[in-house]
Amino acid sequence: MRTSDSLRKTYGETLVELGEKNTDIVMLEADLGNSTMSSLFGNVYPERYFQMGIAEQNMASVAAGLSLTGKIPFINSFAVFASGRAYDQIRSSITIANLNVKICGSSAGLSDFGDGKTHQSIDDIALMQVLPHMTVLSPCDAVETEQMVKAMVETKGPMYIRINRNDLPVVTDPNSEYHIGKMTRVVEGSDVVVFATGIMVQQSMQAAKLLLEEGISVRVVNVSTIKPLDTEALLGFCEGVKAVVTAEEHSIIGGLGSTVAGALSKTRLPLDLIGVDDRYGTSAENYTILLKHYGLESEDVASRIRAILTV
Amino acid sequence: MEYSEELVRELKRKAIQVRANILEMIPPGKVGHLGGSTSIADVMAALYFHTMRINKNNPKDPGRDRLIMSKGHAVLVQYACLAELGYFDRSELGKVKTFAGILQGHPDMDKTPGIEAVTGSLGQGLSVSLGVALGLRLDKSDSRVYAILGDGELAEGQIWEAAMAAAVYKASNLTAVIDWNGVQATSTTAEIFPIANxxxxxxxxxxxxxxxDGHDMIQVLLALDAAKAYTQGPTAILAHTIKGKCxxxxxxxxxYHNAAMNxxxxxxxxxxxxNMKREVEA
Structure with a gap:
């Protein structure tokens, strides 16, 4: 079904595909449908598409109500608004009751480069993963997005998916089996392991390539389910390495890195957290400038790995 | 619409019993939301014992009408109704807000049969009710949804987001009852946050x-039936009530918003x- 490397287009197209057979799927939108790509669903199933206006709090609680009648509501907005603007509605109406509501945080991380700090989400993973019952998903490419959306429909419970605004190269195998909660090794290596999520998976893979030429062997693991974190698999992937690195396009406070740090606290392995330091985003004319500014390029990952191995 | 004397008298009896059940839950020294539970007790009695289509033998009956306490702190009045209908054993009333009981401090659909949602963070229940109403409409169900709101709660902006959305979607299966008792947690609404017009x-x-008048049983019944008959959009019943009524x-x-009696x-x-029991039989 996937027609491009766009994660958000794939998200919309996959739901159109699933919506044909599963008439319980409903979509709610807060006037960003052409960005989140929820509009694709609305074009095909207008009776199951609820335009809620620019009112994210109401949208989240209405979704809770729809799920109480057995529907599978997907609510859509930019990640900052989907997670932050409606935070208490997600907490009180949705997660306390453990309702089957799916939240799409689109244009996540720094990927909405032009719009600046109000529209760039460096805190959505932290906000969502602290909520009991919530599952937090972070696909690294369009292939994984498609698999993930299918699994979201099949699996009950509140879930948050953060989706990059920009097209990303496909790095996962379309024929691989996907399960929510599973982390996947995408590069084999033995000196250091990088646990990466979202766009940082491909950045880490490139870093591994660079370092291989220098004789440093890097294992890269795609952690696309940030919560629940498969601690057993995490510890397994740490076996034999000299150091651990995490990489995410999110604040290093409360994101993948701090969760991994907690899980590895007894291993005594050297650990470095790559992510956005405790600061907000900023506008730029392209994505690359921002990734460079916040130290999230493959060269940055490579130099942090070199550094931790020389400690 | 006319209502038989016997129906009205029976509903008045129920309203008295509902208030008695509330008292049973909060004996001297136990803090509870007495004021906002008793102000809406007559409306709740009309809903649970006459207007709403319910199935006490199957709390999850898909064909049931739904009631969501957006003013979740007043859940004592809902517990009082549900206990009277036999949704759970009366002995639970004595265990409200305890670790061993199934009656939480605020409505919890997982703990208590007959509770439809999680509410308590004010301002969200009308939106949840609208979502249920839209879901029922997709299912072509004729079930109705009743949202019980406090007047102090109307300061929450989300209430008005939901109000706009319900009108956009012409949710005629949704009725909001506003418990207009004029008193909120710390003082009168006039003093704390007056909302004009x-x-x-x-x-x-x-x-x-x-x-x-939210304490006039016939007016309550008339309003609920008028809401049912109205097909052009949602209905708001603004019920003038007295906090702590009776x-x-x-x-x-x-x-007495949230206090213990001595x-x-x-x-x-x-x-x-x-006294009320004697009066209603006179």
Whole structure:
């Protein structure tokens, strides 16, 4: 079904595909449908598409109500608004009751480069993963997005998916089996392991390539389910390495890195957290400038790995 | 619409029993939301014992009408109704807000049969109710949804987001009852946060508006039936009520928003119940 490397287009197209057979799927939108790509669903199933206006709090609680009648509501907005603007509605109406509501945080991380700090989400993973019952998903490419959306429909419970605004190269195998909660090794290596999520998976893979030429062997693991974190698999992937690195396009406070740090606290392995330091985003004319500014390029990952191995 | 004397008398009996059940839950020394539970007790009695289609043998019956307490702190009145209908054993009333009980401090659908949602963070229940109403409509169900709102709660902006959305979607299967008792947690709404032109506001937001005396059983029944008959959009019943209604020491006082009665007040409260029982049979 996937027609491009766009994660958000794939998200919309996959739901159109699933919506044909599963008439319980409903979509709610807060006037960003052409960005989140929820509009694709609305074009095909207008009776199951609820335009809620620019009112994210109401949208989240209405979704809770729809799920109480057995529907599978997907609510859509930019990640900052989907997670932050409606935070208490997600907490009180949705997660306390453990309702089957799916939240799409689109244009996540720094990927909405032009719009600046109000529209760039460096805190959505932290906000969502602290909520009991919530599952937090972070696909690294369009292939994984498609698999993930299918699994979201099949699996009950509140879930948050953060989706990059920009097209990303496909790095996962379309024929691989996907399960929510599973982390996947995408590069084999033995000196250091990088646990990466979202766009940082491909950045880490490139870093591994660079370092291989220098004789440093890097294992890269795609952690696309940030919560629940498969601690057993995490510890397994740490076996034999000299150091651990995490990489995410999110604040290093409360994101993948701090969760991994907690899980590895007894291993005594050297650990470095790559992510956005405790600061907000900023506008730029392209994505690359921002990734460079916040130290999230493959060269940055490579130099942090070199550094931790020389400690 | 006309209602038989016997029906009205029976619903008045139920309303007295609902208030008695509330007293049973909060004996002297136990803190509870007495004021906002008793102000809406007559409306709740009409809903649970007459207007709503419910199935106490199957709390999850898909064909049931739904009631969501957006003013979740007043859940004592809902527990009082549900216990009377046999949704759970009456012995639970004595265990409200305890670790061993199934009656939480605020509505919890996982703990208590008959509770439809999680509410308590004010301002969200109308939106949840709208979501249920839209879901029922997709299923072509004729079930109705009743949202019970506090007047102090109307300061929450989300209420008005939901009000606009319900009008956009012409949710005629949704009725909001506003418990307009004029007193909130710490003082009167007039002093804390006066909201002007409430009737006109709901009307301007696209709702069918009915203003009633929320303690006059016939007016309550008429309004609920009128809401059912209205097919053009959602209905708001603005019910003028008295906080702490039927218990003179508590009537109109913010102090009893969430408080414990002392022994003397508790005795007076039960005397009030006995007096009301005599009056209704007279």
């Amino acid at each position: 409430l009737v006109e506001k709901w009307r301007a937001f696209g709702w069918n508006v009915i203003e009633i 218990f003179p020491f508590a009537e109109g006082k913010a102090k 022994e003397e007040e508790y005795t007076i409260a039960w005397q009030c119940i006995e």
